Amino acid sequence: xxxxxxxxxxxxYVKRGHGETIAALLRELAAASRGxxxxxxxxxxxxxxxxxxxxxxxxxxxxxxxxEHRETAHFQRIGLQSIVPLLERRxxxxxxVNEPDA
Amino acid sequence: xxxxxxxxxxxxYVKRGHGETIAALLRELAAASRGxxxxxxxxxxxxxxxxxxxxxxxxxxxxxxxxEHRETAHFQRIGLQSIVPLLERRxxxxxxVNEPDA
Numbered sequence: 210x211x212x213x214x215x216x217x218x219x220x221x222y223v224k225r226g227h228g229e230t231i232a233a234l235l236r237e238l239a240a241a242s243r244g245x246x247x248x249x250x251x252x253x254x255x256x257x258x259x260x261x262x263x264x265x266x267x268x269x270x271x272x273x274x275x276x277e278h279r280e281t282a283h284f285q286r287i288g289l290q291s292i293v294p295l296l297e298r299r300x301x302x303x304x305x306v307n308e309p310d311a
Numbered sequence: 312x313x314x315x316x317x318x319x320x321x322x323x324y325v326k327r328g329h330g331e332t333i334a335a336l337l338r339e340l341a342a343a344s345r346g347x348x349x350x351x352x353x354x355x356x357x358x359x360x361x362x363x364x365x366x367x368x369x370x371x372x373x374x375x376x377x378x379e380h381r382e383t384a385h386f387q388r389i390g391l392q393s394i395v396p397l398l399e400r401r402x403x404x405x406x407x408v409n410e411p412d413a
Binding site for chain 2: 216218232235236252253254255256257258262263264266302304306308
């Protein structure tokens with residue numbers, strides 16, 4: 210059966226000195242986000258070459274999943290109120306993936 | 312101008328105890344891969360929650376870029392001969408992304 214999902218790739222560039230705080234906040238945000246009905250995958254990674262550069266990989270079952278994720282209480286509290294103020298910048302790309310039958 | 316590229320997401324799960332070796336090999340492979348004519352982006356990241364889990368994000372200017380990357384001497388030497396034998400498993404997905412005009 211063909212499978213389609215929304216793939217999100219989010220690059221977070223952290224203000225110097227806040228890397229450990231962001232790692233802890235992302236651990237909390239990941240756990241809460243994985244419980245969302247449309248979430249298929251949520252994990253976060255850190256660059257060995259630049260510890261202030263994190264990437265978050267997310268998958269949602271449809272194109273509205275990311276927008277709904279951003280409306281959740283946990284994203285509002287952890288993402289917008291705690292994480293975003295500690296970022297230099299963020300680059301988020303999302304696109305629908307349509308995988309043909311295996 | 313609309314932009315299309317091949318997005319690659321590669322998850323590498325490393326055999327226990329080889330994480331530092333893989334990080335060093337990926338640093339070398341990343342530097343060489345960024346020099347390929349069709350490469351638009353190549354970076355590697357490590358999971359804070361599971362240090363044996365790496366993810367590589369790559370972008371190529373067309374659908375053949377990944378296949379051509381795999382034919383290069385540096386991928387054959389560093390990727391196939393050095394990295395792959397130290398992996399439990401790998402999961403590689405790639406899909407074309409067509410970004411509309413900004």
